[in-house]
Amino acid sequence: MNRSRAPRATALACCLLASACGGSGGSDSKPVSLRFASRINGDAFSCSRPYDGIGSTFQTVTPIDLRFYVSEVNLVTADGSLHALRMTEDGKTQHKNVALLDFEDGSGTCAEGDSNLKSEIVGTADDLDYTGVQFTVGVPFALNHVDATTAAAPFNSSAMAWNWNFGFKFLKFDLQSPGVVDGYRMHIGSTGCTGNEAGPNGSCTESNRISVSLANFNPDTNTIVGEFGALLRNNDVNFNTPETAPGCMSGDDPECATIFPKLGLPYPGTVSAGQELFFVE
Amino acid sequence: MSNKLAAACLFALAFIGCGSDSGSSNAPGGLELPEGFPSVKEPADNPFTRAKFNLGRMLFYDERLSLNQTTSCGTCHQQALAFTDGRARAVGSTGQEHPRGSQSLANVGYANTLTWGNPLLRRLEDQALVPLFNLNPVELGFSGREADLLARFRDDPVAAAMFKEAFPGQDDPVTLTSIVYALAVFQRKIISGQSRYDKLVYQGIPNALSDSAKRGLNLFFSERLECDHCHGGINFAAPTNHQGVEQARDQFENNGLYNIGGTGAYPSNNTGLFEFTRDPGDMGKFRPPTLRNIELTAPYMHDGSIATLEEVIDHYARGGRKIESGPLAGDGKESPVKSALVAGFQLSREEREDILAFLRSLTDLELISNPDLSDPSP
Numbered sequence: 028m029n030r031s032r033a034p035r036a037t038a039l040a041c042c043l044l045a046s047a048c049g050g051s052g053g054s055d056s057k058p059v060s061l062r063f064a065s066r067i068n069g070d071a072f073s074c075s076r077p078y079d080g081i082g083s084t085f086q087t088v089t090p091i092d093l094r095f096y097v098s099e100v101n102l103v104t105a106d107g108s109l110h111a112l113r114m115t116e117d118g119k120t121q122h123k124n125v126a127l128l129d130f131e132d133g134s135g136t137c138a139e140g141d142s143n144l145k146s147e148i149v150g151t152a153d154d155l156d157y158t159g160v161q162f163t164v165g166v167p168f169a170l171n172h173v174d175a176t177t178a179a180a181p182f183n184s185s186a187m188a189w190n191w192n193f194g195f196k197f198l199k200f201d202l203q204s205p206g207v208v209d210g211y212r213m214h215i216g217s218t219g220c221t222g223n224e225a226g227p228n229g230s231c232t233e234s235n236r237i238s239v240s241l242a243n244f245n246p247d248t249n250t251i252v253g254e255f256g257a258l259l260r261n262n263d264v265n266f267n268t269p270e271t272a273p274g275c276m277s278g279d280d281p282e283c284a285t286i287f288p289k290l291g292l293p294y295p296g297t298v299s300a301g302q303e304l305f306f307v308e
Numbered sequence: 309m310s311n312k313l314a315a316a317c318l319f320a321l322a323f324i325g326c327g328s329d330s331g332s333s334n335a336p337g338g339l340e341l342p343e344g345f346p347s348v349k350e351p352a353d354n355p356f357t358r359a360k361f362n363l364g365r366m367l368f369y370d371e372r373l374s375l376n377q378t379t380s381c382g383t384c385h386q387q388a389l390a391f392t393d394g395r396a397r398a399v400g401s402t403g404q405e406h407p408r409g410s411q412s413l414a415n416v417g418y419a420n421t422l423t424w425g426n427p428l429l430r431r432l433e434d435q436a437l438v439p440l441f442n443l444n445p446v447e448l449g450f451s452g453r454e455a456d457l458l459a460r461f462r463d464d465p466v467a468a469a470m471f472k473e474a475f476p477g478q479d480d481p482v483t484l485t486s487i488v489y490a491l492a493v494f495q496r497k498i499i500s501g502q503s504r505y506d507k508l509v510y511q512g513i514p515n516a517l518s519d520s521a522k523r524g525l526n527l528f529f530s531e532r533l534e535c536d537h538c539h540g541g542i543n544f545a546a547p548t549n550h551q552g553v554e555q556a557r558d559q560f561e562n563n564g565l566y567n568i569g570g571t572g573a574y575p576s577n578n579t580g581l582f583e584f585t586r587d588p589g590d591m592g593k594f595r596p597p598t599l600r601n602i603e604l605t606a607p608y609m610h611d612g613s614i615a616t617l618e619e620v621i622d623h624y625a626r627g628g629r630k631i632e633s634g635p636l637a638g639d640g641k642e643s644p645v646k647s648a649l650v651a652g653f654q655l656s657r658e659e660r661e662d663i664l665a666f667l668r669s670l671t672d673l674e675l676i677s678n679p680d681l682s683d684p685s686p
Contacts, residue, residue: 092452138452138453139451139452139453140452141452141455174434175437176437176483176484176485176488177485184452185437185440185441185450185451185452185453185454185484186441186451186452188437188441190434190437190438190440190441190442191423191426191428191429191438191442192428192584193428193429193434209404209445209446210443212443212444214443214444218586219584219585219586220428220584221427221428221584221585229428232585232586233586270407270575270576270577271576271577272444272577273444276444278583279576281576
């Protein structure tokens, strides 16, 4: 039986290409890192220093914690199509395409963490040029209701677990202000959750996952900056409504009324133009 | 008209023989199931062993379970007060006040849901994580610091040996899972079934209750008062889960304590089941807790806002509480979301005394002095 040479040569070339790619599915992929930076009113977040001029009454605060989960990361090409970032499993900070970013290092006034830091999400994506990025600050529903004592990292963090609610704090941004002894804390997570503790049979009336979509972003040269101090610019961080959680801990906590809209999250009586926490630099 | 006392006895008799351990249940101390009590359901992955019980008991009373080493589970759950703390609202290890009071752990192993108004917490193994890591309020204070918690026990040869004995076959048995599993095994043995009521109904001692208390028992189970519709079963509480029950139903009720603004609203940090379901009909719904040992567990209600048993009876007789002025003002009797079972009733002075006598007969002096449940360290 005659076989032409061309198909065999093509087959050989494809094999070579596939082994050089190292990716599954046959399309080329490349390593991609997303760099994040966290700031309070323009200054980098650090556990070892105070910050002035915070909130509507310009208080001086010291940091306690800053950590947040990132999931559903897609890079965007010029034609608007989405390409998933496949996070590398590292057994510690990235698992099942969810990363826990960690800006506190347990030093100074950060008494609720440890020395580990993480500001970069590492993974692979299609080998293309990207001009934008989309991601969610939050844990997907299917992973949000797990047993935090036995789950794999980063789902076994006691600081991020909302044990009474069987889910996670998606964002934990906690400060110490002079006027709120218990800490002015921002804990964003799903609320109004029912269903059994196995999770998937339930539902939450407020998902509270923060959707972020950034244009003019090149992962090779740009950084995603989170300006956390600005979230508090309409909050008097020296005051907490009596008999409510210290700071904004989601639900119908009144201090959340001027924070949730800035994250694109619904809160009764407010409208939002989308998240304003993250921008590209 | 059926004799409610006889009905209660027959109902209770149905359980005699269900307990697998009903041997020397009248001896003081010990962990045997009381006469007539059904067995506690255990999760398949955490059956009772003596070693786990010993570890759980040690941990329960161990102040190393708080970051600042001032507080243990036993601080808020004191055996002498039927595992409560006598406060309207609990206070954490750093001085932060909880919106609600510490619940009695008597018979907690039978509870279908745990804590005052949470439909998600069903296993003791899960509940223990809440006081350990809570930030609102800070209770034991270990949020983010579990490595320090485990190091305390790993570095203590006595404790480490207890972990090893309780969880054999693990390279490192000192884990969070071990801690909460051991605590759960201990708590499942906090069983209260030796009150005068139990002696009458389950142990067949005819004069265990005074005549007044017997009249009070009949009133309690009567259609006029209907106390047992919320405080029923062997635990005088929401429906119990035990071996033989496939799945008890949840029960959360609004008993008309608040009606802020006439909408039935409760204070914003104590909306009960509404906090989870967001259903306006669930505003102010809480799980009816056990009335066993109730004379030891004042003050009353989820926020301790009713100080005495007499006032509790008056509250239910009225059919809801009226707060005359201030930010919590409103008449709970008129609440649109109050349970239909809290309809109010007429009660004579003597009948009030009879009910109080009955409620006092639910006190179990053996529970509060059982050496097997007490603090192992002097």
